[in-house]
Amino acid sequence: MTPAEIAPKDRLIVALDLPSVDAAEAMIARLGDSVTFYKIGYQLAYAGGLPLIGKLADRGKKVFADLKMHDIGNTVTRGVESVAKLGATFVTVHAYPQTMKGAVEGRGSASLKILAVTVLTSYNDDDLHAAGYRLSVSELVEARAQQAQVLGVDGLVSSPEEVGALRRIVGHQMSLVTPGIRPAGAASGDQKRIMTPGRAITAGADYLVVGRPVVEAADPKAVAEAIHSEIAQALG
Numbered sequence: 645m646t647p648a649e650i651a652p653k654d655r656l657i658v659a660l661d662l663p664s665v666d667a668a669e670a671m672i673a674r675l676g677d678s679v680t681f682y683k684i685g686y687q688l689a690y691a692g693g694l695p696l697i698g699k700l701a702d703r704g705k706k707v708f709a710d711l712k713m714h715d716i717g718n719t720v721t722r723g724v725e726s727v728a729k730l731g732a733t734f735v736t737v738h739a740y741p742q743t744m745k746g747a748v749e750g751r752g753s754a755s756l757k758i759l760a761v762t763v764l765t766s767y768n769d770d771d772l773h774a775a776g777y778r779l780s781v782s783e784l785v786e787a788r789a790q791q792a793q794v795l796g797v798d799g800l801v802s803s804p805e806e807v808g809a810l811r812r813i814v815g816h817q818m819s820l821v822t823p824g825i826r827p828a829g830a831a832s833g834d835q836k837r838i839m840t841p842g843r844a845i846t847a848g849a850d851y852l853v854v855g856r857p858v859v860e861a862a863d864p865k866a867v868a869e870a871i872h873s874e875i876a877q878a879l880g
């Protein structure tokens with residue numbers, strides 16, 4: 645399937661940032677058929693959530709294992725080999741050359757797609773400089789995207805602010821996945837590079853990752869469906 649063929653509803657990835665498998669299952673039940681794609685990250689994975697990947701896949705849902713791996717190449721290769729058996733659609737690694745190379749090797753010919761996290765969406769230029777980098781966010785995102793493409797990575801995680809430039813660099817061969825999504829009026833929390841769902845899709849994002857604005861809402865299903873409508877409208 646080309647990115648243009650992805651249905652509006654399948655472009656929303658809801659982050660199950662919840663404290664237990666029971667809490668995640670309750671949220672999945674509330675969202676029902678309205679959400680087709682879920683993300684499991686640190687909070688749920690470390691609370692026994694990894695087996696949920698296969699269970700959700702068996703129910704016809706897609707799962708993004710947001711494990712943000714970063715280790716020596718061999719360890720990343722072996723880790724990705726294990727994740728490939730869980731039934732996830734995407735797994736994340738940090739966009740360091742050894743890490744990405746190891747991940748692509750571990751994926752082999754499996755259907756699992758490797759996403760490289762370019763620069764976390766909670767970072768701005770000052771945060772990067774405080775972490776010892778001399779490049780700006782946009783410079784580092786673009787440099788890492790070029791390395792990821794050469795190494796055979798399948799997609800990139802960035803904020804929607806960088807998506808236009810990334811599309812020009814990597815074309816449509818790589819999936820562009822964007823957290824840092826905030827419906828108008830929603831609290832930004834710790835996110836620093838944010839955009840509304842409609843603007844992110846117009847900028848060229850393939851998938852939008854949304855956590856707190858959905859899972860902390862009084863009516864999560866209504867928020868998810870409003871995001872679907874905004875995506876569909878932006879796609880025209």
Ligand SMILES: O=c1ccn([C@@H]2O[C@H](COP(=O)(O)O)[C@@H](O)[C@H]2O)c(=O)[nH]1
Pocket residue numbers: 659661685710761763764765766801802823824825833835853854855856857
């Ligand atoms: O750069 C990144 C990479 C990953 N994330 C993850 O996405 C969700 C966003 O949650 P919100 O509640 O919508 O802020 C969260 O699970 C992060 O770990 C990211 O935000 N930025």
